Amino acid sequence: MTGSVSSPIPARQPQYGDKPPEITRKITACAACRKQKVKCFMGRDGQPPCTRCKKRGLPCAVNKSLQMILESDADWKSSVERKIRTLESGLARVANHLSLDDVFDDVDEADDEPMELPPPAASDGVSPQVEKHTPHNFEIVMDPNSGPAAIPGSVVSPVILPGLDQRMEQDIIHRKVVTIDEARNYLNVYQNRLDHFLYRILGDRRSLEQVRKSPLLLAAVCAVGALHTADSPHFETCYQEFVSIAAAQTFSRRNTVDDIRGLCIAAFWLSGISWTCVAAAVRISTEIGLHRSIYKALAGERNHYLRTRLYYLVYVCDHHFSVAYGRPPMTRQDDAVRASMPFLESDFADEDDSRLVSQVQFWNTGSKIYETFGIDVEKPLNLSMIEPLRRLSIDLDGIRADWTEKFTANKFVGNYPRKGVGLHYHFMRLYLHSMAFRGIGKPGFRSPDVALDIDELANSALLSATAILRAVVMDEEIQSYLNGLPTYFDLMLAFAVVFVLKVSTKYASSVRIDTSEIRSLVADLVTVLKGVTSSMHPRHLLVSVTHGAETLLDKCSGIDLGMPSNAQVTMSQPTFDQSLYDVSNEWNGASFDNFFMGEFDFLSNQENLNGFLPDSQYQQM
Template sequence: MEMSALKRPSEDADHEDGRRPHPPRTPRIRACAECKRHKIKCEPVDNEEKCAKCLRSGTECVPYNMNQRLLDEDASWKANASVQLAQLRSAVHMLLRHNKLPKLEDLGESSPRPQSGQTLTISPANVVSENGHTTMVMPPPMDMTRDTSVEVERESGEESGLVMAPMRSLYDLTKIRNLRSSVRWKPNSSSVEEDFIAQGIVTLTEAEELFKRYMQDIRLYLWAGVLFPYESLDAVRRQSTLLTAAVLTISALHTPGRDEALQKCYNIFVSLTYSACLARPHNLDDIRALALAAFYLSNLSWKLSGLAVRSAVEMNLHQSFQKLMRGHEDQRDNTRLWYALYVCEHQFSIAYGRPPIIHEDVAIKNIDRFLDSPMARPGDIRLGAQVTLFKILTEAYTAYGSDPEQPLTEPDFQQLRLFNFSIEQWRLAWQARSIDSPVIGSYPSKGVVLYYHFARFQLNSLALRALPAPSAATSESLSYDRREAANIAISAATSTLTLIFEEPDLRKAMTAVPIFTHTMVAFSATFLLKMAKTWGGMAQVQSPELATEPVGLGLNFNINQVLSLSRRSASFLEKVAENLNEKHLIRHIVHGINDLLNRLGVIGTPSISVAHSFPVSNTSSAQPIDSVNATTAPDYEAADTTSEYNMYDLIGSYGFGFDETFLGQGASTNLDFWQTEPF
C-alpha cells in the first residue's frame, strides 16, 4: 500500500507542480513485428511513424496486429481519394463553364437532354466535345496492371514455346496486361442501352431511316457488303457503337437534306475514334468501322486506314489466312477483313503517293487458294480482283518510287511494258469471273474495266514525270518508248471518262461508290485538261481546223474531245451531286473541273450551276482568266499569279497528290464540316 501510495503522486506530478502535460503518444495497437520478434517492449516515438527500436536499427516498422495495417492502409487510401476527388471536381467545373452549361450544384441526378440547335455528342471518358469541337482531352492513367489468372493465357489461343515474339516473351516474364500481343473479340452486349441512339442524340426513327438508306443504296457496292455483315440496326448496335456511327455517317453523307443528322453522326464517330487511337481494339467490328469510314470520308481516309491496319495486326488478323488453311473455318471472315484492309490501305497509299504498311504476305500471295473454296462468295471474287490489281500497282510504286523530280529512264520503259502486260492479263482474268448482280446490275464486271483503264492511265502517266516544259527545243526529247507510254495514258484517261458516261450501271453506281472511284474521274479530267494547256496550247481551240489535229511531240491528243469530255464530266457529276449531301466530296470535284475550264479561258464553258453550294465562285461561262475576281477566287489562285497551270503537279509522283494538290483545287468552299480535321 505504501509503494502504491508513493508511485501515484509521481505519476501525477506534472498535474501537481503545474508543468505542461506530455504530448499525446502516437496511437498503436500492441507491438510492431520487429519488437515482437525480439520479444521487447515496443516504445512509440512522438511525431514519428516508427518505434524507437526500428528508428535505431533503420528497419521498417510494420504493425504486428493486422487491424493496425488496415487502419494505415485505409488512411492512405482516403487521403489519395480526397486529392483525386478535388481534381475531378475542379475539372468538371472547368468543363461546365467552358461549354456554358449549368453549374455542378444546379444539376440534378440526370444529365440534361440536348437543347434545340445544340449538338451534344456522346464521348468516351477522356474526350468532351460539343458541336464538333473538342474542348479537352484528359488521358487515362497509365495502366501497368498484371494478369494473375492462367485462364487468360488459355483463352488467348496462344501457346507458349521456345521461339516467340520478343514482346510475348516480355509479357510471359512480367504478366503486364498491356504487353499482350493479342486481344480477344468481345462484343459489347450492353451498347444498345447505352449508345448515342438510346441517349436520344440521334433518334431511333432517324437512325432507322439512315440505316435503310445504307442497306438499299450503298452497302452492296463495296464487295457485296464484306465490311458490313449485319442485316438490322439492332444487330449492329449490339456489336459495335463505332460501326453503327460509321454506317449512319456514311448514309447521311449520301442523303440530300440531312445536314444536321450528318453533323451529329460525324461528331459521334470522331469522338469514338479518338478513344480508339490509344485504346486496345475491342472487336473486329470496330476495325470494320474504321475501314468503312476510310472508304467514304475523304478528310479522314488516310488516318483511318492506318489506324484500322494497326488495330487489325494487334488482333493477329494477319495470321488468319494460315489458320484458315489449317482447317479453322471460323477464320474465313477474318481473312476477308484482312484482304479488305489491304485494298483500303493500298488505295490510299497510292492515292497519296506514300509507301503502304501491309506488304505482300502469304495471304496476299495465295489469294487464289482462298477463292477456290466452295465457301467463296461473289463479293470475295470482287475483293480478290482488287487485291491482285493493287499488288501490281504496288510493285510499280516500289520500282519507280514517288520522287516528283525523278523522271523515268529509258531502261524503265521495258519494266513499264511488263506492268502494262500484267494489267491486261488482270482484266482478262477478272472481268469474266465478276458475276453481274440482280441488284447492282453489271457493276461488278464493268467496275473491273473501269479500274483497268485507270490503272493503265496511272502507270503510263509516269512517262511525263519530271520532264521540262515542252518547247520546240524539246520536240525530239520524247523517245519512242516515252511517247508510246504517254499516248497510252491519254487513251486510258479518255476511256475512263467515256466508260462512265456510256455504261448505265456505272452511272447509277456513282452515287454510292467510295471516293476512290470519284477520284478516278477527277484525276482523269484534270490530267486531260492540263495536257491541253501544257502540250496542246489552248489557242488551238479558236481554230477548228487545228483543234482536231494531234498536238506536237507525236502525242495523239484531240483538244475538242478533251473539252467535250470535261464538260460532260462536270455536267454528269453535277447531276450525281443532286442525290448526295452538299458536303460530299463530289461537289468539290464538280466545282474544280468547271473552275479549271474557266481558268484555262475556254469559250463556252458551262457556268457552275451548283453555285449555291460554292459561294466563292461567281464566274460566267465566257469570262477570261484575267477577269476572275481575286477576292472570290479559291485560295490557290493567290499563288498562281501568271494564271498558268502546270500539269506536273499532279503527275509529279506516283500518287495523285490527292491531299496537297487535288483537294487544294477542288476544296474552295468554306464548309466547316471538312475543314476541321480532328487528327
C-alpha cells in the same frame, strides 16, 4: 480477403446539428422585381425570365436562399459518396482477383472523415468518355502448343485489368444524336447499297442491335448513310460523333473486329479523315492478328475466314489512300496476300470474295509500281525503266482479262462487279503510264533512246484517261453508281479531268490529241456530273469535284496551244474543317504534293493559269 470491403467513408451524418436548419420562406421572385417590390410572375415551370423582365428586356435571376444552397450541397455530396462506394466495390473485386490483400490497409483513421471534393465539371454533352489508360503489367506465357521457333513477343502477354465499359456512353442512339428509326434507315441505306460496292465490309446481313455492339461502327454507318441521303440533317453531327469516338478509342485495349469495320467504312467514304482511319485500322488489325488468320481460314474455320477477308479489306483500303497519294503502304505482300487465290477455294468463299481478291491483285501490282518508280516526279524515265514499266502494264492487262468475265450482275449494284474491273484497270493504267510525263522540261526528258517509248506511253495514258471520262458520260448505269462509290473514284475522276485538260493545252505537241474533242468531252462530263450531283448531299465530295471541273474548263476555254519550259504541279485534298467537302476552294495551290499527279494542277483561279497557258500568253495577262 472477401470480394467486398466496408466503405472507409461512414454514412453521412447531418453537418448542421441534429438536422439542417429549416428556412420556411423560399425566394421565388427575381432580384429586379424584389428591388421594385412588385409581384413577380415567373415563366413556364417557374423558371426565369419573369413576365416583367421579359417585357422590359431586363436580366432576370433569382438569388439563391440559404435553404437552396444547403439542399444543393447535400444532394451533391450524397451523389459523390454513392459514386465513391461504387468505385471501392469495383476496386475490391479487382484486388480480390489479383490477391492484393492489403489494398485498403493503409487507410488510417483520419481518412474516415467525409471527403471534400471539388464540384464536378459541367459536361458539354458532346465528347464521349475516354477510357482510362494505365501502364501495362506483363506476365510470362508458357504455351504448351508453341515450339522454340515461336515469335519472340508471344512469350509475354499484357495483364489487362477489368474496367468500366464506356461503350454505352458512346452509343449515338443512347446519346440521342439519332433516333432508333433514323439509325435503322441509315443502316438500310448503307447495307442495301453502299456495302456492296466494297464487297460487304459488314459481312453477313446485320440488324441494328448487332451493329450497336460497336459504337464506332454505328457512328460510321450513320455518318456514311447520312452522306448518301440528300435531305439528311444528321451528317455533320454523326461525323463529329464518329471523330470523337475514334479519338476516345485511340489507346483502347479493347478494340474489336467491328471497330476495324467502322474505321474502314469511314476511310472509304469520308475523305477528309481517310488516312487517319486507315492508319488506325491497319494498326488494330495487325495488333489483334488478322493477318495470321489465313492459315486457319485455309483449314476451313469460318471465323478465321471472316477475319482474313476483313484483313484483305484493310489491305485494299490502305492502298487506296497510300499508293494513290504517294505514301508508302503500311500493309505489304505478306503470307495472307500471297495466299489470296487459295483463299477463294474455301467452302465459304463467294463472288464478293472474288471481287475482293481481284482488288488485292490490282493493288499488289500498284505496290510494285510504287516500289519500282518511287515518288521523284522530276526524274525523267530512262531506258532501264521502260521494260519494268511494260511488264507491269502486261500484269494489269492480265488481271483485267482474268476477272472481267468472272462476274455476273449483282441484285444490289447491277453490273458494277464487271464494269468496276474495267474502271479500276483504267485508273491503274493511267497511274502507270502517266509517268511518261515525269521530268518534262528537264534535261534528259525524251532522250533519243526512249523517245518513241515515251510517246507510246503518253498516248496510252491519254487513252485510259479518256476511257474513264467516256465511261461516265456514256454509261447511265455507271452514272447511277456515283452516289455510292468510295472517294477513290472521285479522286481518279478528278485526276483524269486534270490530265486531259493539261495535255490538251500544254503538251498537245507531245501527243496525238484532238483538243476540241477533249474539251467537248470534259464539257459533256461536267453536264452529266451536274445532273448527278443535283440530288446528292451538298457535302458529297463529287459535288465539289463537279464545281472544280466546271471552273477549270472555263479557265481553259480559248487557250491556244503552246509548250512552256517547265511545269510545277500540286493538288490539295480536303482537310478536316468546315470546308471538308468543298475541295473546289482548295484547287488553287494550297496543296499537297501528289507524286503521280506531279505534273498536273487542278486550278480554279486566274492567278495560277500559268500552269496551263503558254509563256507568251501568260506574259500578256
